[in-house]
Amino acid sequence: MTEIIQKVKNLSIGFKSKKGEEILILRNISTNIKKGETVGIVGESGSGKSTLALAMMGYVKHGLYTIGGECEFNSSNLLKMKNRDLEKIRGRKIAMIPQNAGQALTPNLKIGYQIDEALQLHSDLKEEEREQKISELLNKVRLPSPETIALRYPHELSGGQQQRVAVAMALAGTPDLLLLDEPTTGLDVTTQAHVLELLNFIAKDTGTSMVYVSHDLGAIAQVSDRIIVMYSGEIVLEGPSRDILKKPIHPYTYGLLKSIPKLSLAGLPQSMPGSQPQPGAIHRGCSFFDRCDFSEEKCKSNSPQLEYLEQLNTSVRCFNHKSLMNDSQVNQTVNKIKTSLQDKEILNISEVSISYAKQNLLDQVLNRISDDNPTVKDININIKKGETIALVGESGSGKSTILKSIAGLLRTKGGIIKFDQKRNLSSDLKERDPNDLRIIQLIFQNPDESLNPNHTVEEIIAQPLKLYFGLKGEELKKNIIELLQKVRLGEFYMSRYPRQLSGGEKQRVAVARAFAAKPDIILCDEVTSALDVSVQAAVLNLLQQLKEDFGTTYIFVSHDLAVVRAISDRVAVLYQGRLCEVGPSKDVYQFPSHPYTEVLLGAVLEPDPDIKPKLVAEDIVEEKPPQKGCSFQGRCSRILGDICKNEIPPWQITNSGNSIRCHIPLKELQKDQIN
Amino acid sequence: MKLDNIYQEEKKSNLAKVSEIIITMASRPSGFIGLSILIFHVILAFISPYIAPYDFKAINPTLMLQAPSAEYWFGTDDLGRDVFTRTILGGRTALTITFFGSLIALLWGGLLGIFCGLVGGKTDDIVMRIVDAFLSIPWILAMLLIVSLLGTSTEVLIPALGFFYGKGIVRVARAATHDVIAKDFIVSARARGHSNFSIIWNEIIPNVRDAILVEGAMRWSWMLLGFSSLSFLGFGVSPPTPDWGLMISNARGLMSFAYWSVIAPIVGLSSLIIGINLTADAFAKALGIDRSTKAPV
Numbered sequence: 025m026t027e028i029i030q031k032v033k034n035l036s037i038g039f040k041s042k043k044g045e046e047i048l049i050l051r052n053i054s055t056n057i058k059k060g061e062t063v064g065i066v067g068e069s070g071s072g073k074s075t076l077a078l079a080m081m082g083y084v085k086h087g088l089y090t091i092g093g094e095c096e097f098n099s100s101n102l103l104k105m106k107n108r109d110l111e112k113i114r115g116r117k118i119a120m121i122p123q124n125a126g127q128a129l130t131p132n133l134k135i136g137y138q139i140d141e142a143l144q145l146h147s148d149l150k151e152e153e154r155e156q157k158i159s160e161l162l163n164k165v166r167l168p169s170p171e172t173i174a175l176r177y178p179h180e181l182s183g184g185q186q187q188r189v190a191v192a193m194a195l196a197g198t199p200d201l202l203l204l205d206e207p208t209t210g211l212d213v214t215t216q217a218h219v220l221e222l223l224n225f226i227a228k229d230t231g232t233s234m235v236y237v238s239h240d241l242g243a244i245a246q247v248s249d250r251i252i253v254m255y256s257g258e259i260v261l262e263g264p265s266r267d268i269l270k271k272p273i274h275p276y277t278y279g280l281l282k283s284i285p286k287l288s289l290a291g292l293p294q295s296m297p298g299s300q301p302q303p304g305a306i307h308r309g310c311s312f313f314d315r316c317d318f319s320e321e322k323c324k325s326n327s328p329q330l331e332y333l334e335q336l337n338t339s340v341r342c343f344n345h346k347s348l349m350n351d352s353q354v355n356q357t358v359n360k361i362k363t364s365l366q367d368k369e370i371l372n373i374s375e376v377s378i379s380y381a382k383q384n385l386l387d388q389v390l391n392r393i394s395d396d397n398p399t400v401k402d403i404n405i406n407i408k409k410g411e412t413i414a415l416v417g418e419s420g421s422g423k424s425t426i427l428k429s430i431a432g433l434l435r436t437k438g439g440i441i442k443f444d445q446k447r448n449l450s451s452d453l454k455e456r457d458p459n460d461l462r463i464i465q466l467i468f469q470n471p472d473e474s475l476n477p478n479h480t481v482e483e484i485i486a487q488p489l490k491l492y493f494g495l496k497g498e499e500l501k502k503n504i505i506e507l508l509q510k511v512r513l514g515e516f517y518m519s520r521y522p523r524q525l526s527g528g529e530k531q532r533v534a535v536a537r538a539f540a541a542k543p544d545i546i547l548c549d550e551v552t553s554a555l556d557v558s559v560q561a562a563v564l565n566l567l568q569q570l571k572e573d574f575g576t577t578y579i580f581v582s583h584d585l586a587v588v589r590a591i592s593d594r595v596a597v598l599y600q601g602r603l604c605e606v607g608p609s610k611d612v613y614q615f616p617s618h619p620y621t622e623v624l625l626g627a628v629l630e631p632d633p634d635i636k637p638k639l640v641a642e643d644i645v646e647e648k649p650p651q652k653g654c655s656f657q658g659r660c661s662r663i664l665g666d667i668c669k670n671e672i673p674p675w676q677i678t679n680s681g682n683s684i685r686c687h688i689p690l691k692e693l694q695k696d697q698i699n
Numbered sequence: 700m701k702l703d704n705i706y707q708e709e710k711k712s713n714l715a716k717v718s719e720i721i722i723t724m725a726s727r728p729s730g731f732i733g734l735s736i737l738i739f740h741v742i743l744a745f746i747s748p749y750i751a752p753y754d755f756k757a758i759n760p761t762l763m764l765q766a767p768s769a770e771y772w773f774g775t776d777d778l779g780r781d782v783f784t785r786t787i788l789g790g791r792t793a794l795t796i797t798f799f800g801s802l803i804a805l806l807w808g809g810l811l812g813i814f815c816g817l818v819g820g821k822t823d824d825i826v827m828r829i830v831d832a833f834l835s836i837p838w839i840l841a842m843l844l845i846v847s848l849l850g851t852s853t854e855v856l857i858p859a860l861g862f863f864y865g866k867g868i869v870r871v872a873r874a875a876t877h878d879v880i881a882k883d884f885i886v887s888a889r890a891r892g893h894s895n896f897s898i899i900w901n902e903i904i905p906n907v908r909d910a911i912l913v914e915g916a917m918r919w920s921w922m923l924l925g926f927s928s929l930s931f932l933g934f935g936v937s938p939p940t941p942d943w944g945l946m947i948s949n950a951r952g953l954m955s956f957a958y959w960s961v962i963a964p965i966v967g968l969s970s971l972i973i974g975i976n977l978t979a980d981a982f983a984k985a986l987g988i989d990r991s992t993k994a995p996v
Contacts, residue, residue: 453889453890468883473884476902476906479905
């Protein structure tokens with residue numbers, strides 16, 4: 025039997041509410057972490073997964089306290105230990121890798137110095153040995169030329185490199201247990217795939233046990249041997265990774281896997297109704313009862329216990345797991361999207377370029393923008409009425425920038441944005457007339473920021489109605505109620521403040537506000553990336569429904585290729601502010617594709633242990649688009665030579681109408697990519 | 700369903716909100732002490748003319764520098780006037796002038812700060828450099844200049860103090876505005892085409908109001924100290940009107956043998972300032988501006 029290094033026994037953590045009631049964040053958690061294994065803890069926000077991971081290093085967040093149970097490490101209970109003793113364990117025996125390495129590294133100290141600090145604290149090496157160890161560590165996390173990296177400051181590294189440095193620092197004390205709290209969440213898809221691959225390598229190479237906390241089943245699937253699924257502060261399912269992802273026997277996990285969009289399937293995944301209960305809200309019965317498709321009368325009043333199933337080596341908290349066991353695989357059914365495409369073009373974007381460069385005095389006086397290498401260049405897209413077009417790319421690809429200039433929030437350097445084939449939309453917000461502003465509405469990524477925290481839902485939705493239609497009194501109220509019903513929220517939401525709503529509800533309010541203006545075009549900026557997976561599917565379905573009802577056109581910006589695949593009719597792939605590929609979504613997701621699209625598609629993580637990401641290009645980050653030639657020349661693995669460096673590639677059109685901007689002939693691209 | 704009531708809380712009336720804030724303030728010991736001192740001083744300022752045992756300007760050479768006694772609780776000063784009478788009356792002018800002074804400071808400082816924060820660019824640059832330039836002038840020097848040119852009447856003192864103490868609020872209001880200006884709800888309002896006025900009134904003010912109010916409360920206590928310094932120097936309230944600053948100034952030479960005539964106004968002034976400071980602190984905490992007391996989760 026393998027050695028158990030961390031034993032969590034009946035752990036409950038909670039806080040006292042204002043009224044003095046004990047509210048539990050973690051409810052009676054028991055689990056063991058074995059030596060050398062990687063355990064994934066997965067759950068939606070608020071499920072208690074981070075609290076559990078922190079408790080594993082003897083840390084309880086300010087305001088929370090341990091109600092019962094213990095975390096045993098080397099046969100001592102971490103939660104009862106004094107700080108001085110904990111200091112000896114943290115870093116040396118148990119190390120943590122935070123979510124955002126950029127913020128975890130001290131900005132004004134060199135990388136080498138920071139790792140040296142970690143070594144001084146957590147190892148007994150002498151000065152000369154430490155120096156060697158630093159480059160050893162940097163080598164281990166596969167950073168190029170460790171000597172120069174050690175002399176750099178954190179801001180001189182890319183997000184992926186910073187995360188690698190954080191891994192190196194965590195490894196400095198040669199820990200037995202590594203806790204990773206959403207280590208790849210803030211990273212670009214390609215970088216994420218690289219970091220996960222590195223973590224896999226380190227787990228094998230050093231034999232360190234890892235606890236990987238994430239909301240992303242795709243990432244968990246790539247790294248973990250065992251998965252713990254948490255819901256509302258409880259473990260609902262625990263077992264070998266493959267079994268859980270292929271044959272989930274708990275209805276929550278089953279629903280979760282069904283609601284994740286997949287690359288191989290066009291159309292919207294089914295959503296799970298409702299949202300996770302607030303901590304302290306459930307007193308009796310199963311916490312998943314309200315959202316469960318398999319619930320029975322007994323689930324309402326009796327809490328199921330975690331039951332260990334010998335033959336599957338799995339623990340499950342459900343009365344009905346047997347009925348799910350026979351339902352062999354997650355058969356994903358998708359709601360096919362209806363296209364309401366019309367032939368009429370509603371928005372023509374031609375030759376648009378946008379520059380962020382600081383203007384010199386002369387240009388400021390003459391009110392012009394001069395920049396020979398603008399951030400966004402040569403954007404030509406014609407959008408049909410009723411179409412959903414997605415702009416896809418990594419951070420810095422200019423997709424949000426383009427969205428802003430369509431909304432008039434950012435001045436373009438050149439080019440024309442034409443509405444309804446007649447009206448030119450001025451690039452300056454102040455020059456647009458109110459009607460031009462009404463026809464284009466925005467939905468933002470994070471509803472916490474896009475809704476004024478001091479306004480009620482009623483006031484939020486009333487704003488566009490008052491501004492554009494001058495509605496007042498009863499009529500205004502009637503319209504607000506109608507809009508709330510459209511986004512499936514009840515009338516009683518009117519008097520609530522955003523902080524009283526869940527993430528999904530907030531985003532619905534934001535959607536209602538956008539539709540209040542009766543717009544022709546809605547710009548969606550990463551609208552689902554701040555939401556939990558189960559809620560994401562519901563919001564996507566809502567958007568699709570509203571589109572069918574109102575005939576709205578969506579311009580959808582996202583970094584998530586699977587989400588884009590689910591909702592869009594057409595996809596435009598951007599790199600460094602230049603278009604790489606534009607085409608109907610089913611064709612963009614098939615070969616031949618632009619080498620950059622190939623990289624993106626390869627890096628998508630699916631919640632399936634059998635589908636491994638393909639790492640095609642290096643995960644370096646370019647600061648600026650190249651002066652001449654192809655925008656992707658710096659990272660392309662299929663680069664031909666000087667032609668790519670000097671000449672802007674021509675558009676090549678495939679039989680199905682997919683345009684690819686590359687020097688490589690389509691036939692050759694296809695041949696290479698399929699092999 | 701314990702937490703449900705949190706999520707079903709209805710929109711409250713303004714009165715209910717204010718009373719809730721005051722209750723939260725008073726529930727902390729420091730807030731309770733601060734509020735009690737402040738309320739005591741305010742009530743005293745209203746009723747002191749009616750309860751004062753003696754005439755504040757009655758000079759009596761036979762009663763010069765009497766030690767505290769049953770008749771004269773705080774003793775008498777060098778002109779034989781009752782110190783108790785003069786002390787309870789001494790806060791009235793200071794409290795009134797600085798209260799209205801801080802209101803003016805709050806208004807112009809807050810609005811200008813929000814405007815600069817919203818507009819940004821060159822306007823912001825120019826206005827802020829002017830504010831910085833004023834900040835570099837020693838305020839007491841400038842006040843002395845204004846007072847000696849325009850006199851020490853209330854109509855001069857209130858706007859002058861309001862102006863000098865508003866400069867600091869400009870910076871605070873501008874910084875608070877910068878915090879919310881980048882948020883998407885402002886971008887959203889802009890994209891919809893709301894006017895600057897509507898954005899300031901509907902979107903920004905509700906979000907920066909708390910920070911500015913707290914800053915205003917702190918300024919009030921500083922202004923009180925500043926005003927008393929002016930009186931001390933003889934440029935605030937003119938004799939024989941009783942005023943703490945003036946009383947301290949008059950009696951400071953006699954401290955060695957008639958300490959009572961100095962101590963009473965000092966206690967009056969410092970307790971009021973401490974009261975305002977503690978109240979402002981508790982106010983900030985009740986509004987949730989103090990991050991350290993934020994509830995978990």
